[in-house]
Amino acid sequence: MPNAQQQAYVDRIRNYPAQLDELLATIGEGELDNRITADEWSTRQIVHHVADAHTRALLLFKMTLFEDKPSFVPWKQDVFAETDDYKLPLDDSLGIIRGIHHRIAVLLDSLDEAQWQRTAIHPTRGEINVEQLAALYAGHGDSHIAQINKTLGRA
Numbered sequence: 001m002p003n004a005q006q007q008a009y010v011d012r013i014r015n016y017p018a019q020l021d022e023l024l025a026t027i028g029e030g031e032l033d034n035r036i037t038a039d040e041w042s043t044r045q046i047v048h049h050v051a052d053a054h055t056r057a058l059l060l061f062k063m064t065l066f067e068d069k070p071s072f073v074p075w076k077q078d079v080f081a082e083t084d085d086y087k088l089p090l091d092d093s094l095g096i097i098r099g100i101h102h103r104i105a106v107l108l109d110s111l112d113e114a115q116w117q118r119t120a121i122h123p124t125r126g127e128i129n130v131e132q133l134a135a136l137y138a139g140h141g142d143s144h145i146a147q148i149n150k151t152l153g154r155a
């Protein structure tokens, strides 16, 4: 049973797909590939990135819960963002994001306090527990919503 802070992270993760859908509904197809500069991601790339990152997150949560202080392997986000599957329609990733967020929320809802405190080694942050990982991914999703708004010149 999560405490109030933990529950807040779970709720943000649970509500994220609806929030993202709401934002994307305001964006025209013609705007999806706009970039502020050549080295920044388009909205399309950001959405596919969130699907990759949060699919990975589900596995990181499970490794942390069920392995003995695992070390997370870094991933090449910028290389991934240039692969052909990042040119697909958004729906190919929005379905993944919806499913993954539901699964992470159900998983986290089921944890006891000892499980929330289990730890792993993050490549840049060092030792990290499940609660900090939940905070990290709740914040990660939000930061990419802010990035989409910025990409569209809205913030």
Ligand code: NI
Residues within 6 Å of the ligand: 049, 053, 140, 144
């Ligand atoms: Ni990211």
